[in-house]
Amino acid sequence: MSLEHTLRRWQEKATDVVNRGLDRHVRLAVTGLSRSGKTAFITALVNQLEHAALDARLPQWEAVRRGRLLGARRVPQLNHHIPTFAYERGMQALLGEPPAWPEATRGVAEIRLELRYQSRHLLRRQLAEHSTLYLEIVDYPGEWLLDLPLLALSFEQWSEQVRAQLARPALRELASDWLETRWQATDPFDEGRVAAVAGTYTAWLHRCKDELGLHLIQPGRFVLPGEYAGAPMLQFVPWVWQAPEAECGAGSLYAALRDRFEHYKQHLVKGFYEQHFAGFDRQIVLVDCLQPLNAGPESFADMQQALSRIMESFSYGKSNWWRRLFSPRIDKLLLVASKADHVTPEQHPALVSLLQSLVRGGRGQAHFEGIETECMALASVRATEVGQGQSGGHTFPALKGTGLDGQPLLLFPGEVPATPPTAAWWQQGSFDFQSFRPLPMAPHQAMPHVRLDAALEFLLGDKLV
Incomplete structure (x- = not known):
């Protein structure tokens, strides 16, 4: 690496720190459980920002309504080790013939934008013709948040949780492939055999999601491994067979499974928190309330429990200027009932009320910690x-x-x-929440949506002042 390149990297980092201190930098995290619409949301968000100064459909965003947002453009991201969010691919799907929903992302992805605006403050306008806000949007699977509670569990405690889940006949029936495995805790560790059983366990997790509509899937990386697909630390299973009668020493099957569980917690679960989650400034959580209603009471109850786990995962606290320099913390949390256009408009208040009921406990804790929260129903792309x-x-x-x-x-x-x-x-049973294709859209125009402007006002309105 050349000296010039090194100096340029340090300059970028220093500029980033200054922008944080001057409130010119926001790291916005977007998450949600599978099929909640994260990819479509981020694609639509970037599309609206790029059109904000020309043909924006954002009347509820004050900076746009008053003409203060001068424009936005994509700029190179600072974190070169994180994959770039596939915005162009998402737009190609939405504008295709026929239009289609973008392919879901499978891991962390990021896109960075530069927003230029005119400040409301006279002094700031005298100092510069325009002000700048750098917005980093980070996409990550909500399933990964479900793993954070594992940090407080031992291998034995986690195994007991799974054993309790298997008391449900539907889950136990789907798990027959890996439950029929015949082995003892004191058996010598066999790499190939463990990998095979872990594969059937992972297939069981996928069937729980796809056939039963369940959301509370652990470990989350088993179904969305990202760059760790095939890694040995994703090849273990909970011990749901006869409990060991004696201590299982090094080299035993039980000890190896326990060690891999601990390795998974320390390197993937804790690593994700330290590298990504702890650095977010603002968070949006997308929730598809309609699909679990279609799937039935067990799917809905599982989604409710998964949401409770997600709400427990956030590190709250006001993001004042000195904390932003050294230890960013989420200070705004937006909870969204997605796919609002899949029900008629007079049902939107009930949809918001349902979401509020599902996250009531977590919102109460957030308010106690000083975080601002909001619930709303929206559709990032009208269908x-x-x-x-x-x-x-x-x-x-x-x-x-x-x-x-x-x-x-x-x-x-x-x-x-x-x-x-x-x-x-x-x-x-008097409901039938269907899935729709996106509406046909004209290229080079902002996409039709429902309340995406209200979401932007909540998330960024106080930054463009």
Whole structure:
């Protein structure tokens, strides 16, 4: 590495520190469980920012409404070891023929933008024609947050948790492939055999997600390994067989599984927190409340528990200027019920109320710690239009769109419960929350959305002053 390159890297780092101190830098983290719409959200967010000074559809963002946002552009990211978010690929999918949802990301990805704006403050305007805010958007799987509670568990405690889960007949039936393994805790460690059983255990986790609609999947890296796919530290299983009767020494099967569990916690779970999570300034969590309602009460209860785990994971605290220099902390948390355009508009208040009920405990702790939180329903990219249907001489609100199979749809999906559903609600079954393709969009125009501008006002409004 040349001296010139080294000096340039140090200059970039120093500039980054100065920008943090002057409140000119925001590291915004975006997460959510599988199929919550993270990739579409980030793609739409970047698209709206790039169009903000030309044809923005952002009336609820004060800086845009008053013409103070001069523009935004993508700039090289500072963290060269993190993959770049595939924005162009996402746009190609959304603008395709037919339009399609972007492919989900499988690990951490990042994109950086430079926002130029006119300050509201007279003194700042006299010092410079415009001000600059650097926005780093980081995408990471919500499943990885579900692993953070593992740091407080021993291998024995985690194994007991999984053993309790297997008391549910549906889970135990799907787990038959790896539960039928015949081995003893004192058996000598066999690399190939452990890798094979870990593979069937991972397949079980995927089936729990795909067939049962479950979200609370641990270890999260088993289903979304990122760059560690195939690594030995992802090849272990909980011990759900007969408990060891004596201490299992080095070289035994049980000791090796326990060691790999501890290695996983220290190098992947703790490593993710130290390298990424602890450096976020603001956080948005996307929640698809509709798919678990379709899947049934067990899927919904599992999603509720997973959300509770995610809310426990955040490190709260006001991000004042000296903490920003040395130890950034999340000071704003936005919780979003995604895919709001998959229900009719009069159902949006109930959708927000349902989300508020699901995260009530975590929000209470956040307020106690001094963090500002907000819940809202939005659609980062519109997939439906609001219309009307008729049945038996009666007119009812309906959604018009195209199903994932290409067939046109006109339907009223049903009413969203304002609180976690009761047994009576599940028995009625008068709902059908369909999935839609994105609406066709014209290239070189900002994409249609629902309340993405309200999200930007909450997350960045206080920075563009």
